[in-house]
Amino acid sequence: MNAKTFEPAAELSEDVRTRFLIDGKWQVPLGLERFDLVSPMTETVTLNVPLGSHADMDVAITSARRAFDETDWAYLAPSQRAQYLNRVADEIEARIELFKRVWIGQVGAPAWFVNAISGAAVGHFRFYAGLSETYPFEEQRIAAAGSVTVLREPVGVAALIAPWNAPLVLLTQKLAAALMAGCTTVIKPSPETPLDALLLAECVVAAGIPAGVVNVVPAGREVGSRLVSDSRIDKVSFTGSTDAGRQIAKVCGERLARVGLELGGKSASILCDDADLDDWMRTLAPFTMPFSGQICFAQTRVLVPENRHDEVVDAFVAGVEKFQVGDPWQPDTVVGPVSLARQRDRVLNYLDVGRAEGARVATGGGRALGFDRGYFISPTIFDNVTNDMRIAREEIFGPVVSVIKYRNDDEAVAIANDSEFGLSGSVFSADAERAARIARRVRTGQISVNSFNLDVIAPFGGYKNSGLGRESGVEGLGGFQETKAIFSPT
Known part of the structure; x- marks a missing residue:
């Protein structure tokens, strides 16, 4: 087997390739719909897989509902559920190299990014298992008359809908919290x-998670809509586009189902006039277009002071032009292909939009040269961008970054906040206190000072159109819980 290609027929079990997990068993699909998985590197079909039908989804929902209503899963002591989570973490850890290969092979995520991020999948399960010892699942309070017991109980059956770009990490972020809370799930x-x-x-089965607690049915949008609208689903947790998130929120709002949304971003990296440019280039430049920019937290607006504009642009262009573009399996590749043909076309269209709006292509601006096959786009920096341009306001989801000038700290904050999104960000300054003051003023869910960080202990999510609710951290557990107060006269 070639270590630099992914061969699903040889590397994955027949269950993973041909069946769904429903009610604790690997089930043959009830429908006939199939889907071709296409390599973004070669544009060839790597595997033909089944997609779930309405009937498959109905059986999965029934299974999850029964597991919540008729078994003791929701009532286990937190320490008992923690044991299950730790066993799942063990199983993921044992397969982590295969998980990495799956990620690279399916969507062309570069190895450096996959190696940096994949460990969070294990981290999510370990973190939430650890909360069994410290989290206030139950607490006592003194009331005006007697006492009150506050219970944090599972919300019920949770639908977990994962996107195509980083499915393992984003799914474990949801699943670990849902299981620790005591929910049952349909993925x-x-x-x-x-x-x-x-x-x-497979990890869930090997860890002994009880039947019906976790059900997995890959499906398209129509069957997914059935899942979201089903009255047996108590909570929908969705990661994906803002447009899809709006539709899900509308459906959930009509039936008052709980909903959590992790949506798009157009995050700003602010370089102060005293910032160490070399440090910014080393630390942050790769995260302006990580995974070819197909990640929600990409720092796609770079805000630079007028008096350092030319210096920053020259250094940024020089650095990006050194980014190795190509085979994502190679450890020195910084930018691989975009993942899908439709994504390639979307990004190329935005390159035309940027030119038409009057922005200057400082580097890149089209298909990457030297590739006969694959969805490769040259890393692109647009200069002379104003914040009212579409390329500065809309999430492109490609290796495209906009450089925007500002005059002072107040204007930098105003530009950063002049966006329908508010997911991530960064501030760089030689004066850490100054950078921290600026960071506090930016309306965003996460922001780093003189660094770029993600961590399972920190809440992740956005302001404004970047979503509703938070995942990861203690806050992520609360998203899968309801709160009950029980009064007692003594």
Whole structure:
């Protein structure tokens, strides 16, 4: 087997390739719909997989509902559920190299990014298992008359809908919290990336999670809509586009189902006039277009002071032009292909939009040269961008960054906040206190000072159109809970 290609027929079990996990068993699909998984490097079909039908989804929902209503899963002591979570973490850890290969093979995520991020999948399960010892699942309070017991109970059956770009990490972020809370789940991975969720299902089975607690059915949008609208689903947790998130929120709002949304971003990296440019280039430049910019926290607006504009642009262009573009399996590749043909076309269209709006292409601006096959786009920096341009306001989801000038700290904050999004960000300054003051003023869910960080202990999510609620951290557990107060006269 070639270590630098992914061969799903040889590397994955027949269950993962051909079946769904429903009610604790690997089930043959009830429908006939199939989907071709296409390599973004070669544009060839790597595997033909089944997609779930309405009937498959109905059986999965029934299974999850029964597991919540008729078994003791929701009433186990937190320490008992923690044991299950730690066993799942062990199983993921044992397969982590295969999970990495699945990620690279399905969507072309570069190895450096996959190696940096994949460990969070284990981290999510370990973190939430650890909360069993410290989290206030139950607490006593003194009331005006007697006492009150506050219980934090599972919300019920949770639908977990994962996107195509980083399915393992984003799915474990949801699943670990949902299981620790005591929920049962129906997982719907994207049609383009079903393998991560099904390989995770193998981990769940091996860890002994009771039947019906975790169900996995890859499906398209129509069947996914059925999942979201089903009255047996108590909570929908969705990661994906803002437009899709709006539709899900509308459906959930009509039936007052709980909903959590992790959506788009157009995050700003602010370089102060005293910032160490070399440090910014080393630390942050790769995260302006990580995974070819197909990640929600990409720092796609770079805000630079007028008096350092030319210096920053020259250094940024020089650095990006050194980024190795190509085979994502190679450890020195910084930018691989975009993942899907439709994504390639979307990004190329935005390059035309940027030119038409009057922005200057400082580097890149089209298909990457030297590739006969694959969805490769040259890393692109637009200069002379104003914050009212579409390329500065809309999430492109490609290796495209806008450089925007500002005059002072107040204007930098105003530009950063002049966005419908508010997911991530960064501030660089030689004066750490100054950078921290600026960071506090930016309306965003996460922001780093003189660094770029993600961590399972920190809440992740956004302001404004970047979503509703938080995942990861203690806050992520609360998203899968209801709160009950029980009064007692003594």
